[in-house]
Amino acid sequence: MSLEELLAELRDLGGNLSLGAGGKLNLDIPVGVLTEELKEYLRFYKDDLVELLTPKAVDESLSSWEEDSVLPGSFKFSPPRRSHDLKVVLLTGATGFLGKYLLFELLSQTKCHVYCLVRSGGGDSPLDRLITGLKEEKLWQEEFARRVKVIESDLSQSRLGLTTPEYESLAEEIDLILHNGARVHHGLPYHSLRATNVIGTQQLLEVAAAQGKPFHYVSSLSVLPAMTSAGGERFLEMDSVEETPAPKGGYNLTKWVGERLMEQAAEKGGEIVVYRPGPISGHSETGTYNEEDFLIRLVQGYAAIGLAPEGETALDVLPVDYVAKVIIWLAMRNSLRSKTLRRYHLLHPEPVSSELLFEACARAGVAIERVPYSQWHDQLSRIVQKEERDHPLYAIAGLFSSREEEGVVNDDFSLEIPYDDQAAQAALKEAPFKRSKLDGALFDRYLEAMKLKGGILE
Template identity: 25%
Template sequence: MRQKTVLITGATGLLGKQILLELLARNYKIFAIKRAASIIPINSENIHWFEIKSFEDNLFQQIPAQIDFVIHAGALVSYKKSDRERIFEINTDWTTQLASHAMEAGVKKFIFISSIAALGKKSTDHFIDEYTPISESEFLTNYGKSKRKAEESLWKLSKEGLPIIIFNPSVIIGPAKRYQSSAQLFAYVSDQKPFYTKGLINYIDVRDVAKIIVESIGNKIINEQYILNNSAISYHEFFKTIAKQLNLKAPSIGVPKFLVIFGAIMENMMSKISGKPVTLTMETAKMAGNQNIYKAEKAKHTFNITYKSLEESVEWTVSEMQKFREL
């Protein structure tokens, strides 16, 4: 029996690395895409690494095998205004191009990792699910807009015959470089910043996300969309959980949204002087005070998963990041 093949983008990222481990455990033959500057995180005879040179390249013509499934986890997560053009180029245009090539190649399923940032926000009770309507007045970051446009392109292609699944994870908790992905939140506490915003953070462990994604390959479900979220908690409690694991003082001064925006302006000014990466941009500041809770009952029912606790996720993340001196 032929070994099932998977093409995965974003394979060197926080989520991508965990997906690789899940795929290896289930004996898939993997074709992993990386950028020239990216370091290969896992070596295995079942992983074949390919370097992407242009987002316009047809990867299916370069890979010497029939691809059964695609997991498109590659994206640019940025909230910097200066990255706008690049965000849409990678998150929207590349996704559309890759999906079109996948349809031509006859893949059995195209799995797209989107984000809760792309979902509609027109809710009267702050609860959001896969069917929450879109409002013209809602605030969306460029990242959220780029992911939403990518989703719209995929739904159009699904009507033309491309079998798709879209996942919208919340903040994915797991080990990464100090100022990448959710690791920025751990760095924020590690840097002993005193402030926290009076809002909610929706979160999920990267291992839970990877497990669900890989399980979706083997089932018969197509043309569905799922929010992936464990729970929501205040930023104050979230930071306290991290601080406890680090044996540090947690941010203790709650600030209203207008002060968060002022802080973003000041931090951006200081970043230009010091050269230190910015952890608070204008876009992230505008998201401050978020009270939305993302309902993931659909995914929980379909995949029957028990999520890892926040304490377990934080303990593992801190331990792994400390091994590599990222905290």
């Protein structure tokens, strides 16, 4: 159960969450309706709920992102210790949307055993949660069981929440780290995401450095300036994030800091590969989607209020199944090289107009009126002012500003994207799979999946 699903369940049961003295989490709910399962999820998401209910304030005593983006002077990679055959891959974030598909591709494309670091909580064991998640996506195969090892862990804790013997044996047994795990929340500030997204990354780098193991980091194109603000500039895969301004938004900033750590780790002898995926959409065939995805929330929000801003936007989404195939394909072919830092931009090189998405909405019977941006933004502001936390747009409202504030206009619509992906395309020439086409049929599948799941109503 996701955090949003928990909030919706509590709302349907007549529950009301609030913060009491000292930051105590209070729940006012009718007697007899709170099940043991819901109590377990409340304990699991306690920190997230407190964060959502706490008025945001800047704590100047917190470690700054500038300090976090520098590895200790004593950090160094040991000489590589590996054979020519990868046997064990350490994967983080395997219970997340992309992570499930990465695990599936690792087990399908390779003969490797996969160690998965999984956080405890939610009532089920980490192994049960992992298997249930893959079954929900129709990815689980019983023969996978003998090659998957789940290790109860927490990226936000010292030594990843492991005992000293567990921590040391982990570094000895694995042959490669694929770090995909992160706390994803576009509405939270940097310091709220720092422990998992930055400190966790630092600790995993230390695991890799101890035995000279390759480190593959799933970052995001959001570490670079957005398409709307890039102007005529083009960003190459070889470009360092140090050459670009730190991005806005806590989550994006944690990824930017993570990339700075990767660059320094490579300078200190590490074999580092960075993947920068752009927007990740649902499955190309089933339409299965991530409920936390920005585009999904946006469409659900448009449908909920029946309004969307006028104008066109370039959509360069890549289906999750394709992104996972690409990352594992590249990882397996980069794992036996001793070159320096390599980066890959993963995006659709042939973006389409957002009009295709609105046409799909119309075919699905979802009525959305196109209005001036200012009118739509006023409606968004009211959602925030009323604290409609269960509204699809609430969690992403902070990513939008009034165009009067930013001077944003959309008169110069273009399908040209400023991110170069020549290295990725060159490496994928021999890949046995093809990229999905962005067309009306794909968006139709996404709309149908949302309707079936109750994500949107006609």
